[in-house]
Amino acid sequence: MTACTREEWMTIAASRLLWDGCVCFVGIGLPSAACNLARLTHAPEIVLIYESGTLGTHPDVLPLSIGDGELARTAACVVPLPEIFSYYLQAGRVDVGFLGAAQIDRYGNLNSTVIGSYDAPHARLPGAGGAPEIAAHARQTFVMLKASPRSFVTSLDFRTTAGYLQGSGARARSGALGRGPCSVITDFGMLAPHPQTQELQLCALFCGVHVEEARAAVGWPLTLADHVGIIDAPEARELEILRDLHARTRAAHAQPVALPL
């Protein structure tokens, strides 16, 4: 086994879930790394869409923002933002949407708006962005989020984005077109919804991680799926390509930008 960080393992585990040709609505951070890793390894024909309007982009380095010039320069085309949301996402032309959040509950509902009350928040977070509609319209969503009892909570402070609502078919009755959060990739392994109740259960652990670690990191009483799989450690090639990507990104972002004077 090659030594790696949990963040690298999360990224690699998420990239393995993506298939060649899949149309993917990408978010900044870990999802962007995972999607580009998939493109550079087993899924060269993956179609990456960033909400800034870049369709079919092939960035050589990871963008810091959702709208870096690198994404536009390497895209098949760049379209106005309203088109991305209405003609592509809402029209059902996205296979996988990636989401992150500050809080997730046991039914995969997400909060990225406030900690505390809305009107007098303890911490004001960035807010919804594209998430509510990505969650509704992408055929399925993957959530990437490090686990702690503060982030995997029994009750959200604010529901920014609907997952399975109260579970037991509530989402299917709500009229949302997409299937919802099918995988939650976290830093001990993965959770997936129970087929009937849609409660998120432990479905896979990183090789060598114990179930107690998962239970301690989750704020609700975590149940186990009928079969808890093992997620293989990163292969040398996966790690090498991911680390090269990060190294290229660091070098590019460290390049001083000439002031436009």
Add this chain to the structure above:
Amino acid sequence: MSARFLTLADAIAEHVHDGACVALEGFTHLIPFAAGHEIIRQRRHDLHLVRMTPDLIYDQMIGMGCARKLTFSWGGNPGVGSLHRLRDAVEQRWPAPLQLDEHSHAGMAAAYCAGAARLPFGVLRGYLDTDLPAHNPGIRSVQCPYTGETLAAVPAINPDVTILHAQCADRQGNVALHGIVGAAREAALAAKTLVVTVEELVENLAPAMNAILLPHWIVSAVAHCPGGAYPSYAQGHYERDNAFYLHWDAIARDRASFLAWMDAHVLRSVDHRDFLGGLLEDAA
């Protein structure tokens, strides 16, 4: 009516008034920083600011007391973290309380599209089972007259003034922009008044088949302002200064360091060229 060529200071003085609803658009790319700084220099206040992603420019304007209300859909420093001045205004009401009109990107895009078409509201399949409508009375629902389906409705956004930064304008005041355009076109067409800063003035623009061109008769004022999007960027001219966005986190985290930076760089500079010159001296 043809576009008028003004200095940026004159364009802001003439078109941006206290209390107005103002949208400085540009999704990560082509953010009109120079115009935002000029609004700060001219001490405009009580503005209703509209932007999908407030970004550093609204962090600065909010922290300097320009705003009473913010319409937005994602308020972070992209790839970095919080907008500390926006947070301080919401959490501690500093320097003034800030009323929020909060949306999702899809909702705000629909609101701009409706505004551009002069329709009263935008419609989308959105906000489904989220807490946003409970905190924003503008987000409502409407029934499809054909199928009975319930859809989300958002009120049209029609800013008093939209301000954009673009790559190019010609002698008539036609404005061309390319690269990531976000909802710039919709925000421009939704506005009562459109002010544009540009990197470059040219004699004539090439015919713009399928490109984004804002025709001179919807443009109120053009100001030539090279570098006017910095530290955002202008595709084909200069890159986004990602290091500045990272550095802003430390500047804006603290009220005193924020005010000192704004005073030294924005208030004490006479225009955008002077502002950029100051940053160059800092770097030397």
